[in-house]
Amino acid sequence: MGERFETKTVHIGHQPLRQVASKSTPIYQTSVFAFPGLEEVEQFYAGEGEYLYTRNGNPNQAELSDAIAALEGAEAGVSAASGMGAIMAGLLAVLEPGDHVLASHEIYGGTYALLHKELSRFRIDLECVNLQELRTLADHVRPTTKLFFMETITNPLLTVADMPYWIREAKELGLKVMVDNTFATPYLVQPVTLGADLVVHSATKYIGGHSDVTAGVLVGASELIGRAREIVVNYGASLSPFEAWLTSRGLKTLALRMDRQCDNAREVADFLSQHPAVGTVYYPAKEATSFFCRPKQGAMVSFTLVDEKAIYDFYRKLQWIKFAPSLAGVETSVSHPVTTSHRAFTEEQRQATGITMGLVRLSVGIESAADIIAELDRALGK
Ligand SMILES: Cc1ncc(COP(=O)(O)O)c(C=O)c1O
Numbered sequence: 502m503g504e505r506f507e508t509k510t511v512h513i514g515h516q517p518l519r520q521v522a523s524k525s526t527p528i529y530q531t532s533v534f535a536f537p538g539l540e541e542v543e544q545f546y547a548g549e550g551e552y553l554y555t556r557n558g559n560p561n562q563a564e565l566s567d568a569i570a571a572l573e574g575a576e577a578g579v580s581a582a583s584g585m586g587a588i589m590a591g592l593l594a595v596l597e598p599g600d601h602v603l604a605s606h607e608i609y610g611g612t613y614a615l616l617h618k619e620l621s622r623f624r625i626d627l628e629c630v631n632l633q634e635l636r637t638l639a640d641h642v643r644p645t646t647k648l649f650f651m652e653t654i655t656n657p658l659l660t661v662a663d664m665p666y667w668i669r670e671a672k673e674l675g676l677k678v679m680v681d682n683t684f685a686t687p688y689l690v691q692p693v694t695l696g697a698d699l700v701v702h703s704a705t706k707y708i709g710g711h712s713d714v715t716a717g718v719l720v721g722a723s724e725l726i727g728r729a730r731e732i733v734v735n736y737g738a739s740l741s742p743f744e745a746w747l748t749s750r751g752l753k754t755l756a757l758r759m760d761r762q763c764d765n766a767r768e769v770a771d772f773l774s775q776h777p778a779v780g781t782v783y784y785p786a787k788e789a790t791s792f793f794c795r796p797k798q799g800a801m802v803s804f805t806l807v808d809e810k811a812i813y814d815f816y817r818k819l820q821w822i823k824f825a826p827s828l829a830g831v832e833t834s835v836s837h838p839v840t841t842s843h844r845a846f847t848e849e850q851r852q853a854t855g856i857t858m859g860l861v862r863l864s865v866g867i868e869s870a871a872d873i874i875a876e877l878d879r880a881l882g883k
Pocket residue numbers: 583584585586609611652656681683684702703704705715716717
């Protein structure tokens with residue numbers, strides 16, 4: 502270390518390689534890693550060293566993606582700065598200019614925008630199909646079709662398609678399959694074990710679980726994930742160490758949270774289906790979720806008000822359930838698809854899809870189910 506005050510203040514106490522048996526993972530809040538000499542730099546490029554620069558890789562990113570890969574039953578994983586970053590990496594790992602993608606018509610709006618508005622510029626063609634009405638993908642497959650994309654539980658109408666059937670179909674037709682498992686999490690279903698090539702999460706939701714991070718994770722076979730990792734690095738979509746650390750911390754309670762949130766959602770769905778002010782309740786049916794590895798139907802419930810005009814009153818009367826256009830935190834929250842996620846829909850599209858002005862999307866939290874029900878009852882008007 503230098504002798505003088507100015508140098509000492511910069512370097513004093515710095516012991517990056519000190520072995521400390523901390524019980525929790527340290528946050529590697531560094532943009533770059535130091536090398537003792539040029540030999541070690543050579544070793545890194547020869548594939549022997551793990552970390553060079555945080556955009557290329559960081560222990561906190563790896564802790565998160567390794568954990569999700571293991572929980573999903575996948576060979577490898579890569580984390581990204583958001584769910585959209587992970588979806589982009591997965592799509593670009595599979596697709597080349599001129600390719601065609603088949604996707605369920607009920608995909609997240611951001612995924613639709615990425616494919617329809619951005620990847621179309623690379624001549625990647627999107628076709629959406631209604632998995633509730635379709636019997637086979639065969640009539641929609643072209644010589645250029647490379648990928649089939651679906652979500653386990655859709656947003657906001659919470660439809661669950663027969664995923665084992667559609668994955669089998671797509672694989673028989675020679676397609677790669679990518680599943681967005683955000684709403685179900687690996688606690689309820691692991692699409693890789695059903696044959697999916699890539700599984701993606703907006704870890705912003707249940708994986709993190711506390712509405713305090715934006716993160717994404719993509720898992721799958723090592724070769725595809727290797728390519729996806731290059732894309733994350735080259736497009737600058739890497740997850741920050743602190744966000745990765747927070748997400749990993751949230752992950753530790755995923756099973757506890759999911760159990761409680763799903764059980765609460767069941768009670769809330771039962772209550773809503775008997776309430777005179779409620780029209781339709783959207784909640785995954787038991788039969789539809791029979792391929793899940795646990796007898797749970799997710800923790801989201803959507804419903805319509807019989808009197809659409811009462812929608813403003815409903816949101817205003819809620820006292821502690823917050824309106825927040827996201828989901829999956831430990832706190833129960835409500836959203837309104839028409840004025841948020843599905844804002845761009847025309848009145849015609851709203852009527853055709855059922856995503857109408859009177860539709861409420863409820864993300865059920867870990868609070869007392871009795872309190873959640875009392876709060877909803879108050880806002881619905883007795
Ligand atoms: C199902 C689904 N997939 C992907 C995303 C995008 O995730 P993020 O907001 O973390 O980019 C969302 C966001 O709401 C989502 O609901």
